[in-house]
Amino acid sequence: MSIQTVHGEMSRRSFLASAAAGVALLGAGMAGLGGCSSKTANTATLALPELPYKDNALEPYISRKTIGFHHGKHHRAYVDKTLELIQGESLAGMPLKDIVQKTSGFPDMAAIFNNAAQVWNHDFYWKSLTPGGGGKPAGDLARRLDAGFGSYENFHKELTNAAMSQFGNGWAWLVLEGDRLKVVKTSNADTPFVHGQTPLLTIDVWEHAYYLDYQNRRADYVKSVIDHLLNWKFAESNLPTA
Numbered sequence: 001m002s003i004q005t006v007h008g009e010m011s012r013r014s015f016l017a018s019a020a021a022g023v024a025l026l027g028a029g030m031a032g033l034g035g036c037s038s039k040t041a042n043t044a045t046l047a048l049p050e051l052p053y054k055d056n057a058l059e060p061y062i063s064r065k066t067i068g069f070h071h072g073k074h075h076r077a078y079v080d081k082t083l084e085l086i087q088g089e090s091l092a093g094m095p096l097k098d099i100v101q102k103t104s105g106f107p108d109m110a111a112i113f114n115n116a117a118q119v120w121n122h123d124f125y126w127k128s129l130t131p132g133g134g135g136k137p138a139g140d141l142a143r144r145l146d147a148g149f150g151s152y153e154n155f156h157k158e159l160t161n162a163a164m165s166q167f168g169n170g171w172a173w174l175v176l177e178g179d180r181l182k183v184v185k186t187s188n189a190d191t192p193f194v195h196g197q198t199p200l201l202t203i204d205v206w207e208h209a210y211y212l213d214y215q216n217r218r219a220d221y222v223k224s225v226i227d228h229l230l231n232w233k234f235a236e237s238n239l240p241t242a
Ligand code: MN
Pocket: 070, 074, 122, 204, 206, 208, 209
């Protein structure tokens, strides 16, 4: 075999690889343009969503180990249990948000609500965090925080207080109610959108969210999230467009 043949083979192979990549990109582009990607929040088949970052991306504030258990075990278990409970029911195949809304407030549907709402809350939680996040937002959100709380510092105190005073399992949230920002907390799987509020950000304060990294020091976990991880771009994307 001559050297020329080797080069010929190599370049043909790399050409084929580039061509395949090109087709894949074109496919992805067309799916995007179609605007009917099956991955959008309201039409997705119920499944464990991918994390929006690598499992070690939130270190040193939330460890890879915590993310592994929290996403890979807890979140997955809520997805699996929801699928099991709705199998053969009229809820099967409905968008997740509709399943949560339709089962909210009905004691005989509590098991489905609890699992489905936990799926929704966790998906929202992963998106509420980002490496290099936290701190004071800019622009429209900064103005809204000032209007709602008087200052960013007051907002920080209120969110911390909600996260710390939630007795037992639950969630602390920044929500929009009417045209005003508010901090609220929910117990267990409860979620603000079933109460007419628009969630902007959330902090999971179930012990499984922080115990491996912080043990009983919930305050340190909450401060880490607010100061270093909150995803203000995501919060902004949840504001209704004027
Ligand atoms: Mn959780």
